Amino acid sequence: MLIKHKHSWQESENSVTRESLYLNRRSLMVGAAAAGAAIAAPSVFAQRQRELAPLAARPTDFKSNESLTPENAVTQYNNFYEFGVGKGDPYENAWRLQPKPWSIRVDGLVEKPGEYALEDLIDFNALEDRIYRLRCVEAWSMVIPWIGVSLASVLKKIEPQSGAKYVRFETLADPKQMPGLRWPVLDWPYVEGLRIDEAMNDLALLAVGLYGKELPNQNGAPVRLVVPWKYGFKSIKSIVRISLTDTEPRTSWNLSAPREYGFYSNVNPEVDHPRWSQKRERRIGEFGRRETQKFNGYGELVADLYAGMDLRAKY
Amino acid sequence: MAGMSITTKQLRQFGKPLVFALLMLPVLWLAWNWWLAFQYQPNGLGFNPQETSNRFSGDWALRILLLSLAITPLSKLANSPKPILFRRMIGLFAFFYVCVHITSYVWLDMLFDWTELWSDVMKRIYITVGFAAFLLLIPLAITSTNGWIKRMGAKKWQRLHQAIYVIGLLAVVHFIMMRKGFQIEPLIYAAILLVLLAFRWRKFVPNAARAAG
Numbered sequence: 001m002l003i004k005h006k007h008s009w010q011e012s013e014n015s016v017t018r019e020s021l022y023l024n025r026r027s028l029m030v031g032a033a034a035a036g037a038a039i040a041a042p043s044v045f046a047q048r049q050r051e052l053a054p055l056a057a058r059p060t061d062f063k064s065n066e067s068l069t070p071e072n073a074v075t076q077y078n079n080f081y082e083f084g085v086g087k088g089d090p091y092e093n094a095w096r097l098q099p100k101p102w103s104i105r106v107d108g109l110v111e112k113p114g115e116y117a118l119e120d121l122i123d124f125n126a127l128e129d130r131i132y133r134l135r136c137v138e139a140w141s142m143v144i145p146w147i148g149v150s151l152a153s154v155l156k157k158i159e160p161q162s163g164a165k166y167v168r169f170e171t172l173a174d175p176k177q178m179p180g181l182r183w184p185v186l187d188w189p190y191v192e193g194l195r196i197d198e199a200m201n202d203l204a205l206l207a208v209g210l211y212g213k214e215l216p217n218q219n220g221a222p223v224r225l226v227v228p229w230k231y232g233f234k235s236i237k238s239i240v241r242i243s244l245t246d247t248e249p250r251t252s253w254n255l256s257a258p259r260e261y262g263f264y265s266n267v268n269p270e271v272d273h274p275r276w277s278q279k280r281e282r283r284i285g286e287f288g289r290r291e292t293q294k295f296n297g298y299g300e301l302v303a304d305l306y307a308g309m310d311l312r313a314k315y
Numbered sequence: 316m317a318g319m320s321i322t323t324k325q326l327r328q329f330g331k332p333l334v335f336a337l338l339m340l341p342v343l344w345l346a347w348n349w350w351l352a353f354q355y356q357p358n359g360l361g362f363n364p365q366e367t368s369n370r371f372s373g374d375w376a377l378r379i380l381l382l383s384l385a386i387t388p389l390s391k392l393a394n395s396p397k398p399i400l401f402r403r404m405i406g407l408f409a410f411f412y413v414c415v416h417i418t419s420y421v422w423l424d425m426l427f428d429w430t431e432l433w434s435d436v437m438k439r440i441y442i443t444v445g446f447a448a449f450l451l452l453i454p455l456a457i458t459s460t461n462g463w464i465k466r467m468g469a470k471k472w473q474r475l476h477q478a479i480y481v482i483g484l485l486a487v488v489h490f491i492m493m494r495k496g497f498q499i500e501p502l503i504y505a506a507i508l509l510v511l512l513a514f515r516w517r518k519f520v521p522n523a524a525r526a527a528g
Contacts, residue, residue, distance in 0.1 A: 077362035085498055087363070138495075140363055185496040256496055275439050275492070277431060284362050288426055 008300045010064055048095035050221075052213040055127055057147045062130035062203075069142035071211045073284050078218050079136065080237055081185050082171065082178035089180070090218035096177045097238065099215075099222035108168070108243035111159035118222055121154055122208060130205055130226075135267045135296045137231035139289075141281045146226055147209030152200045160196065160244045167199040168192075168249035169225060170241035186252045192236035193249030193263065194227065195305075203228060203301050206239075229295040229302045231265045262315035266306070267296035271315045326400050334401055338408045341375045342415055349423070365424040372419050376412035377486050381507055383409050384483055388514040403459055406479070410456040413449050441492035448485035451478050480515065483508050 080090040083097075102118040127147050135141045155167070173189035175181045181188050198204065205226040208215060215221040220237025227234050233253055243249075253261035260274055269279045269292040280289035295302050306314075321330070344359075345368060351358035360367045383405040390398040425432050435442045455476055457463070464472045487508050490501040 073362045081496065085494075085496070085500075087361070087366075140366075183497075183499055185498055253496075272438070275441055277435065279431075282363065282365065 007061070008297065050095070050099075050214075050217065052216060054213050055124075055147050055209040057127035057129045057209070057212075060128045060130055062128075062132065064131040064133070064143060066133070066143050068131070068145055069284050074142060074144055074210060075216045075219060077284060079138075079232065080180075080218055080220070082173070082180045082188070082190065082238075083218065084180045085183075085185060093179055094217035094221075096179070097172075097217040097221060098177060099217060099238070102222045102240075104223070104239060105241040106158045106243070107241070108245050109161040109164035110244050111161060112157070116158075118208075121157065122149055122206060122223065123153070124208070126153070127208070128205075132205070132226060132228035133296050134226075134228060134232050134235070135281055135292065137233055137261070137265070137273060137278075139276060139278065139281045139292075141283050141292075141296075143283075145211055146205060146207040147212070148205045148207035148223075148226065150202055151204040151206050151225065152202065154206055154242075155196075155199060158242070158244075163246050164244035165196055166245045166247065166249055167194050167196060168241075168243040168245050169236045169239050170243075171236055172238045172240045186256055189240075190236060190252045191249060192225065192234055192251050193245075194234075195248075196244075197305055198227070198302075201302055201305065203298060229266060229298040231261075231267060233261070234265050264306075264311075264314050266302075266311065266315075267292060268294055268311055268315070270294070271312055321397075323397060323400065326397060331401065331404065335404065338379065338405070341371070342412070345371055345415070345419075365419070368419040368423055369416065372412060372416035373490070376409060376416050377490060377504055379405060379412055380409040380479075380483060380486055381504065381511065384479065384508070384511045388511060391514070407456060407459055410452050413452060417449060441489050444485050444492065445489035448482045448489065451482050451485070455479065455482075480512055483512070 076091040077087050078090040079087065080094065083090040083093040104116050104118060104121055105114075106116055106121075107113045126149055128149065129145060129147060131143060131145045133141060133143050151167075169192045171190035172178070173181060194204065205228075206223055207220075207226045208223050210216075210219060215224065217238075220235075220239075223239050224237040225235045225239065248263055251261075251263060253265075254263055267278075272278050278292055281292045282289050293299075348358040348360050349364070349368070352360055352364055358364075383402060386398050386402040386405065390396060421427060421432060425435075436446050437443070455478060458467065458472065458475060467475070487501065487505045490504060494501055
């Protein structure tokens with residue numbers, strides 16, 4: 001598909017990276033790509049990985065001329081504390097997760113509550129390809145080709161009532177499948193949420209795949225949220241419950257450290273995390289840091305949601 | 316005990332070079348892997364080499380610091396002065412790994428962005444705490460020689476070097492604060508530190524210690 005008009009969120013990387021910082025990128029891209037093969041003993045873990053079926057999806061406007069983060073980095077460098085707090089832990093441990101069959105409980109202020117099979121909620125014949133930047137609150141980032149449907153399309157199916165103001169999501173919390181639950185790192189189950197207008201924004205995606213295949217377990221199989229203008233932890237994985245509420249959901253990181261993780265958690269270089277700067281980020285595979293963009297570069301699509309809001313107070 | 320049959324001379328001759336070589340292994344691993352990374356070669360630093368490098372060097376700085384704090388209790392438990400032979404070297408290695416840690420952060424991670432670094436030290440409490448530990452270590456490293464012990468006098472020198480207890484606490488706090496959520500690993504280091512410090516408290520409560528013994 002040809003795009004004539006170029007959106008700001010498709011900006012070329014050259015325009016957002018300081019030149020001195022990407023001169024050395026190749027060394028690390030090559031090094032990193034090989035590292036996965038060299039140290040993670042893939043022979044052991046790869047055997048335990050599920051066979052991932054290819055997914056057919058139609059192209060969309062959500063493209064990017066930035067280079068994609070290599071697939072092995074996307075699937076082997078993860079934060080998914082239910083499988084351990086190390087970046088490689090999810091890749092090693094997530095084989096225990098059983099994503100099929102999968103059902104999602106829908107409740108709260110909806111016209112059509114109930115226990116839905118994943119296939120009844122997500123139209124697998126209407127999957128879209130969308131390339132998004134992902135900016136972790138820890139100041140690293142990736143560019144990932146997701147496959148999924150807009151969250152709005154799913155919300156329309158379950159019909160939010162007029163009083164519904166927020167969407168609350170919950171991750172599976174099964175100690176048999178998730179060894180990380182042994183430790184009280186967070187108050188399990190993991191909970192995230194969006195304001196309903198954020199959830200209805202076209203950019204909000206429910207992903208079921210990446211790199212042309214089903215989601216690997218460690219990336220949040222079988223279904224996860226992707227809200228690319230917010231820090232990565234908002235993009236909740238392995239969703240088992242969606243609730244519509246009239247009050248702001250109490251989200252896990254916000255409960256854990258309210259000063260550090262706000263409910264909104266929009267990517268914002270002007271508001272530092274109390275423990276580190278959010279001005280720059282390391283794109284995985286690059287040597288230096290690049291400037292972080294407000295709303296992760298998606299301001300054209302989402303800035304209106306926050307018109308008149310003080311983003312320093314509502315971080 | 317077999318250990319008792321080793322003479323002090325043998326320890327000086329063979330034990331010290333061996334411990335030296337062992338304590339060099341982590342930094343050699345790190346340097347080798349960075350060298351590979353810069354040569355476009357497969358390496359063990361993973362997908363976020365700076366993060367790996369910062370954490371690896373920090374982990375070893377803390378481990379070796381705790382090891383240096385374990386020498387005196389070990390010597391008392393073994394009822395032998397021999398472990399003390401290694402104490403200075405291990406302490407200096409702790410300082411060395413702190414320097415590696417800071418180099419990793421200042422150079423490889425922050426690329427000498429001094430403005431950002433300064434605001435990190437001033438604004439981020441966990442970095443302030445880590446930096447304070449580093450500053451406190453400097454006089455200890457400088458005065459580690461026999462000449463300085465003589466110049467200062469054993470009593471004064473010892474009092475100065477008790478700063479290591481504070482440094483240990485700062486280092487552990489730095490580690491705890493750096494992690495997200497409630498994590499076990501830094502707490503294990505904290506527990507080890509507290510056990511090692513508790514050994515020192517015994518000398519302040521001799522009666523209780525005797526009763527316990």
